[in-house]
Amino acid sequence: MLETSAAxxxxxxxxAPSLRGLLSTRLKPVAGRQIVNIGLLIAGLGxxxxxxxxxxxxxxxxxxxxxxxxxxxxxxFAILGIIVVDAGANITLARAVVxxxxxxxxxxxxxxxFCDTSVIRLLTAxxxxxxxxxxxxxxxxxxxxxxxxxxxxxxxxxxSVNGVGLLDGQKLSGISGMTGAIAYVTSAVGLLLxxxxxxxxxxxxxGGAFSxxxxxxxxxxxAVLAGRxxxxxxxxxxxxxxxxxxxxxxxxxxxxxxxxINMRVQLVLSAAYLGAETTALFVYAKQIVTAATQVLQFVLxxxxxxxxxxxxxxxxxxxxxxxxxxxxxxxxxxxxxxGATAVAGIVAAVSDAGLHRAxxxxxxxxxxxxxxxxxQMTWQGLAALGAYAASAWALAIGAxxxxxxxxxxxxxxxxxxxxxxxxxxxxxxxxxxxxxxRR
Numbered sequence: 001m002l003e004t005s006a007a008x009x010x011x012x013x014x015x016a017p018s019l020r021g022l023l024s025t026r027l028k029p030v031a032g033r034q035i036v037n038i039g040l041l042i043a044g045l046g047x048x049x050x051x052x053x054x055x056x057x058x059x060x061x062x063x064x065x066x067x068x069x070x071x072x073x074x075x076x077f078a079i080l081g082i083i084v085v086d087a088g089a090n091i092t093l094a095r096a097v098v099x100x101x102x103x104x105x106x107x108x109x110x111x112x113x114f115c116d117t118s119v120i121r122l123l124t125a126x127x128x129x130x131x132x133x134x135x136x137x138x139x140x141x142x143x144x145x146x147x148x149x150x151x152x153x154x155x156x157x158x159x160s161v162n163g164v165g166l167l168d169g170q171k172l173s174g175i176s177g178m179t180g181a182i183a184y185v186t187s188a189v190g191l192l193l194x195x196x197x198x199x200x201x202x203x204x205x206x207g208g209a210f211s212x213x214x215x216x217x218x219x220x221x222x223a224v225l226a227g228r229x230x231x232x233x234x235x236x237x238x239x240x241x242x243x244x245x246x247x248x249x250x251x252x253x254x255x256x257x258x259x260x261i262n263m264r265v266q267l268v269l270s271a272a273y274l275g276a277e278t279t280a281l282f283v284y285a286k287q288i289v290t291a292a293t294q295v296l297q298f299v300l301x302x303x304x305x306x307x308x309x310x311x312x313x314x315x316x317x318x319x320x321x322x323x324x325x326x327x328x329x330x331x332x333x334x335x336x337x338x339g340a341t342a343v344a345g346i347v348a349a350v351s352d353a354g355l356h357r358a359x360x361x362x363x364x365x366x367x368x369x370x371x372x373x374x375x376q377m378t379w380q381g382l383a384a385l386g387a388y389a390a391s392a393w394a395l396a397i398g399a400x401x402x403x404x405x406x407x408x409x410x411x412x413x414x415x416x417x418x419x420x421x422x423x424x425x426x427x428x429x430x431x432x433x434x435x436x437x438r439r
C-alpha cells in the first residue's frame with residue numbers, strides 16, 4: 001500500500017483515473033476472487049501454523065519443554081530474518097505489478113524491479129547469515145544453536161528471490177498464503193523427528209527443515225507464476241533501481257521490525273529468567289494470540305478501502321472515528337479475546353499438568369488480542385491518511401516502552417509480565433497515534 005517514489009506528473013497530466021474513480025472501483029462489493037483469497041489466506045494460516053500448534057501441543061503434553069523452548073527461540077529469530085530480508089518487497093512489487101499492468105507497460109519493467117529488489121534482499125540475507133554464523137561459531141557453545149543456524153541460513157538466502165509480491169500483484173494473495181504454509185509444515189515435521197535425536201541433531205534437523213520448507217515454497221510459487229506466463233527474466237541491476245529498492249525496504253522495515261523485535265526480546269528474557277518450561281508455555285500462548293491477530297489482519301484488508309474513502313472525504317479525524325469505520329475488525333477482536341479467555345478457563349478447570357499451566361498462561365494473554373487489534377486499526381488509519389512516518393515512529397516508541405516494561409516487570413510478574421508489556425506497547429502506540437491525529 002506504500003508508494004515511496006514521487007510521480008513525475010500529476011494524475012490528470014498522465015490521463016490517470018481520478019481518486020474518486022479509483023475509490024468507486026475499489027469500494028464495490030467484495031468480489032468472488034477476494035473471498036477466495038481471504039479463504040485461502042485463512043486456510044494457509046490454519047494449515048501452516050495450525051500444524052506447528054498441534055505438534056507443540058504434543059510436545060507440551062509429553063513434557064519436552066527444553067526442545068520446545070529451543071525450537072521456539074531459534075525459529076522466531078529465523079522468521080525475523082525472513083521478514084527483514086523481504087523488507088516489504090511483497091508490497092512494493094505487488095504495487096508495481098498492479099501499476100504497470102494498468103498502464104499497459106511491458107513485463108520487462110516489473111522484472112527489472114524484481115531483479116533490483118532481489119539484489120538488495122540477497123545482500124541483506126548475506127549480512128544476516130554471516131553475522132549469525134559468526135556468532136554461533138565464535139561466541140556460542142550451544143550445539144543446537146550452531147547446527148540450527150548453519151542449516152537454516154540457506155533458507156534465508158533462498159528467500160531473497162521469493163515471488164510473493166508478483167503473486168499478490170496478480171490478485172493471487174491466497175496462493176501466497178497457501179504456499180507460505182509449506183515452511184511451517186516442514187518445521188512441524190522436523191520438530192517431530194527432532195524428539196528422537198540428540199541436542200545437536202535436533203538443531204540440524206530443525207534448521208534443515210526450515211531451509212527445505214522455503215525451497216519447496218519457492219518452487220511452488222514459481223510454478224504458479226510460470227503457469228500464468230510469468231517466466232523469470234534476468235536484468236542487470238541499475239543504480240537507480242537499487243537505491244529505490246533500498247529506500248523502500250528501509251521505510252517499510254522501520255514500520256514492521258520494531259514490533260517483531262519486542263517478541264524476540266521477550267523470548268530471550270524468558271529463557272534467561274524463567275527457564276525452558278515457562279518459555280515453552282509462553283510461546284504456546286503467544287501462538288494462539290498471533291493466530292487470532294493474523295485473522296484480524298485479513299479482515300482489516302477488506303475494510304481498508306472503506307477507511308480510505310471515509311478519511312479522504314472528511315476533515316480531521318480522531319481515533320474514535322478511525323476505529324468506528326472498522327467495526328467488523330473491532331467486533332471480531334472482542335469475540336476472539338472473550339472466546340479465547342473462556343475456552344482457556346474451561347481447559348484450565350478440567351485439565352492438569354502441562355495443559356493446565358498452558359491454559360492459565362493463555363487466559364492471561366487472551367485480552368491482548370483486543371489491544372493488538374486496536375493498535376492494528378490505528379496503524380491502518382494512519383496508513384490511510386498517508387502518515388507512514390507517524391505510524392513508524394508510533395510503533396518504534398511503543399516497542400521501546402514494551403521492551404522496557406518486559407525487563408522491569410519480569411522479576412515480579414514472571415511470564416505475565418510479557419502480557420502486561422504487550423498492553424503497554426499497544427496503548428503507547430495508540431497514544432502517540434492519537435497525538436498525531438489531534439494535530
